[in-house]
Amino acid sequence: MPSALVFFTELSDAPSKAQRELLTLAASIGEPTVAVASEVPEAAVTQLGAYGVNKLLVAPANESSFLDHSLSALEAAVKESAAQVVVVANDNFSREVAARIAVRVDGSIVTDAIDISADLVVTKDELAGSYSAQAQASGGVLFVTLKPNSIEDTPQAQAVSVSVEELAVSAATAPSVRIMATEEKVASDRPKLTEARVVVAGGRGVNGDFSAVEALADALGGAVGASRAATDAGWISHDAQIGQTGVTVSPQLFISAGISGAIQQKAGMQTSKCIIAINKDVDAPVFEIADFGIVGDLDKVLPQAAEEIRRRQA
Ligand SMILES: Cc1cc2nc3c(=O)[nH]c(=O)nc-3n(C[C@H](O)[C@H](O)[C@H](O)COP(=O)(O)OP(=O)(O)OC[C@H]3O[C@@H](n4cnc5c(N)ncnc54)[C@H](O)[C@@H]3O)c2cc1C
CATH class of the missing domain: 3.40.50.620 (HUPs)
Structure with missing residues (x-):
């Protein structure tokens, strides 16, 4: 062994x-x-x-x-x-x-x-x-x-x-990096994006308002992610960017809302166990890798989903 x-x-x-x-x-x-x-x-x-x-x-x-x-x-x-x-x-x-x-x-x-x-x-x-x-x-x-x-x-x-x-550890004689100061980040109640079992991500389709994405993530105990279009627009912090130049996530459930599904986006989420895509464009590439697709307006779909989940949890 x-x-x-x-x-x-x-x-x-x-x-x-x-x-x-x-x-x-x-x-x-x-x-x-x-x-x-x-x-x-x-x-x-x-x-x-x-x-x-x-x-x-x-x-x-x-x-x-x-x-x-x-x-x-x-x-x-x-x-x-x-x-x-x-x-x-x-x-x-x-x-x-x-x-x-x-x-x-x-x-x-x-x-x-x-x-x-x-x-x-x-x-x-x-x-x-x-x-x-x-x-x-x-x-x-x-x-x-x-x-x-x-x-x-x-x-x-x-x-x-x-x-x-x-453990006996030999002290480094001349440390290559010396920490000058540390500052604790404001803790969020949400799980870490890279470790969460559920991720709800929003893209350009949220049009600057992440509240519906956040409400669904909170109803599911999940983390909030985003496409680069959303982080570049300053709607959400760059830490939330998923994809080739962002973080890679592999949750049990990934909900993509208002994200077209560009190759650089998919690179960061396509190993998720179950992918649900919400997009108003039936031809959006994200539907090619989605297990379940909802063709519709995220401003209607996300609040309805969050409300139904909260109702069943009550
Ligand atoms: C080198 C390089 C690296 C990159 N790295 C990354 C990366 O790490 N991560 C990343 O995400 N991108 C990355 N990109 C950018 C990537 O190519 C896309 O431009 C980006 O992912 C697009 O973001 P988006 O899907 O949110 O926006 P868009 O492509 O504009 O798509 C928006 C989608 O929202 C839908 N929509 C609009 N309104 C609604 C509504 N009300 N309800 C439902 N759906 C709606 C539209 O139908 C559309 O499909 C990179 C690009 C390059 C060149």
Whole structure:
């Protein structure tokens, strides 16, 4: 049975959904070890036990050299755990840390994975989800970044007790990046766009008013996304842009409203499990990839949908 290591830069009281998916995947490969590059609260340790994690390696944070510290912590954890496979989140920071350590330890890396089998064959989407590819490392430790929403978050039937050890990390003598100041972003009640199970996205068709898109997203507990036409117009922040030059999402349900479905837009959402498109133009390209299409005015369709969902929830 291969030994799996999961690496997090930080872990709060309750691991996020994307973190729980990483733990679920690691447990399906072998008895997982978790390494965290900062202090871990007691409540999180209990949560790790519920996912079958029997060992936790903690490298207390070094605020002034965040990147160097994460690199040193992951490198030390790979050596300490003797893991054959290391799974990390698919965000830019984790991808960079994993790729740099893969080079240092002469390993291999596969990004954007959606699954890893017990014999370490990695499945990933290629060309914006047009193809599914399977890859196997030819040697060394295998590093894998997992796309959120690819696997079902499932705790183990039986929780295990977690042994906690401090990880000896060599201090970076001259940090390449020094954090001068940090400012917490205003927290939204909505889930993170890249991790949400439901995304409702609006395009030029919303004509400057995202309130109906937001109301449907809130009724479904989802995140709000947008096309580039909408973000370029300044109707919504650039963080919300989905597509080739924005973020890639792969939720269980993607609702596209007033978006034509240009190739650069599709590149960021076409691996969604179920796509519902609302567009008043029956020939809009988005209908080519939609599982369900509604030809109609989003100003009528979105409020009706939100109202019906709220009525059924009541
Ligand atoms: C290099 C490059 C990178 C790019 N990267 C991205 C990217 O990351 N993401 C991205 O989104 N785009 C990207 N684009 C832009 C992309 O090509 C399209 O221009 C953009 O996606 C169009 O946005 P849209 O669908 O909202 O607008 P439009 O193409 O103008 O479509 C608006 C749609 O709304 C419909 N509509 C209008 N009113 C209503 C209504 N009341 N009810 C229902 N439907 C209505 C219309 O029928 C139409 O289909 C990129 C382009 C380039 C060249």
